[in-house]
Amino acid sequence: MISVRGLVTEIRRYPSAIAGLLLILVFLALALYSLLTLPREQAIQLWRGGAVWHDSPRNARPIWYNALPGTNLPQTLVLDSERDPEVKEQREINDDHNEISIVFEFEYDHDGFPPELNLFMRAQYDTRRPFATVRWVTPDERSFSILQGGLEREHTVRIDQLDRLRRELDDLRPSIGLFRDPDSDPDAPEPLHGTYRLEIEGVAFEADSDIEARFVRYGQVHGVAGTDHVRRGIAVALLYGTRPALAFGILAAVGSSVSTLILAAVGAWYRGRLDAILQRLTEVNMVLPLLPILVMVGTLYSRSLWVMLGIVVLFGIFSAGIKTYRAMFLQIRELPYIEAARAYGAGNARIVFRYMIPKVLPTLIPSFVTVIPTFVFLEATLAMLGLGDPVLPTWGKVLEDAYRNGALYHGQYSWVLLPSALLILTGLGFAMFGFALDRIFNPRLRER
């Protein structure tokens, strides 16, 4: 056995072991951080999507995309009269007659155009609906009418869907047309930089009637990791996904290698029929196709990650490793110290668990670390087949979404690259560390 201190000095001799260990620590830290900041329920809620993501664009790139030289894509801008009361002015004309004016003013100096513009208005009234006029004023003081009419309680104006406005703008999508420099070619539009205004003039016909407005200019870049096709921030899944990935990988590796080890030891100790049965089961397991069986279980019974984990461990018990361990145990059971233990009257269980298993633990540790990435990727593989956990956001599910929505065809590379990078870095971390441990614990293979 190698002492802990000896192990540390040994590990320091392998740069790949240090790199691997650092990667593992980074991911453990990330998992801990997500544990503290993003509770499971919240992550599931967020990933279910819907209204939570109203203010984020579809298929946006990560915000750090703008750090690339020569890139200045529009970011998301949210202007809200409730959050920012000074944009709103209220004049009382008489007892039940108010004039409300909201003016949103913002600079636009980006390249390209926003992908979408939305105006969410909320009107408070009893019976008589307030009336509003919304106008868009460009830096060169051209103005376009966005809306003219009565307001619902929840009044959403999807500016890109206003056909009248579109015709007015040379048949360009309004989110392009409204920002276009009028001197630029409509076929290759250029944005006009400067201060834009969105003016909302409302008239309310009741004493307590009021209007609030929220204008969202969606960005081509949004959030730390961009967004997907249903506006969800990918960062949520990437951060939360660390936990299922590590948990699945480590638990599956621990579960299958420890149980394999125990069974191999028991088989080698008792020999005879038990041993023969274990051997045959290993052979059967070799031709049992694990992934198709997981697919079958996923479609017929449950897609929960933990059910999958249970089956992976169950089938992992009789993996090919059992033969290697058995060969080792067959040698060990003939060693003098086992005979000594038997002589002082140690029972079968004591010999197996206290004498035989500890002897091969050093060989177990490297192979156990090396096998973790296989299981991390197995989760992703299941997700790619559409059998990811139904509720949990995982890296594999992000990758699957990206693939299903043709992210590679549409050039949304970050959507594919970010989960892939996390997967491969986790995999590399454990694999590099495990390989180095293998060379330390099994000196036969060590570089001469």
Next chain:
Amino acid sequence: MAGASGASGVSGDGTASGRGTGLQVTRYILRRLLAIAATVIVAVYIAVLIANMGGYVDEIRHAQIQERVAAQVAADEELMELPSERRAELMEEMVGREVTRRGLDQAFMIRSFRYLGNALTLNLGRSHEMTSDSGSRLVRLIILERLAPTLLLFATAELGLFGIAVFVALFLSRRYGSKLDRLFVALAPTSAAPSWFYGIFLILIFSALLGWLPFGGMVAAPAPDNPLLYAASVLRHLVLPVSAIIISAVFLAVYSWRTFFLIYSSEDYVELAKAKGLSSTVIERRYILRPTLPTIITSFMLSIIGLWTGAIVLERVFNWPGIGTVTVEAINLYDTPVILGTVIVYAYLLGITVFVLDFLYAVVDPRIKVGLAGERS
């Protein structure tokens, strides 16, 4: 590389006569064939048991009977003239008779063995939704029609992988410690990722960014009529998926095989061969590769079994019209008979893989020829 011709030379000097050798090998192969057949049967039985825990196989059978009875009734004019309630009653009765006749009301243990027999012959009835390329709804046809593309992809990749890995490993064991050697050692951990993962990157680079190779599929969209052009198109489509499989496994294989070669190349008989002045090619072939081949084949077998798993998703990523794609389509359509069918076909494929490698093992391991090694460790 060192094929069967070298092997017969060895046995000629051995103790056993030529005919005895053949007998030993045949006996070994037959024994392995029986053992593997038995394991496949047990594996399929386990698959059937898992599937029928929720009664899904029963359901498939019942649906089949109902469909047949309905067809029978529809074809019978006399029955069609009866009032609909009476007809429904009659149909129920017929279904019940059929269920008893086929023993579907027997205890599960008895039924399960009949299901096993049906499963082994892929007699899985009809799919819920899917149709085969020729329009049939028989599960057997749906799956077997897609077998050829899967085998083409996989066999090409495996042969390439084996050839490249043995060649590079031998090359590196000669240049132990060189920059290239250390590069391969450093890259070995990349084999942690499955082939589909590399497939995505290959598509990203060679299809999306460079536009050199197709995104997926097996032939160009209107398939060329000329067989030569057709083959060329298939080859073009093969490049990326085959590369993905090879990349995902080659570094680990090279790393571990090179280590075997290194261990064996320090044996005394290799030193002696060197002292005799044999050329390095001869030493590599006869003194290093020969004794390590059985071990290498065993390790290759384990890696192939792992690769089959990744290949299912690889087919989906490349839209390759094989069994993996059938599996994905069946998942999306929730077509349980087809899913059960794919499990069985994959069990067969794994069994055949193991048997083929056992056969190769018998060819390259001289101990089997003289009857020394029955079981491998």
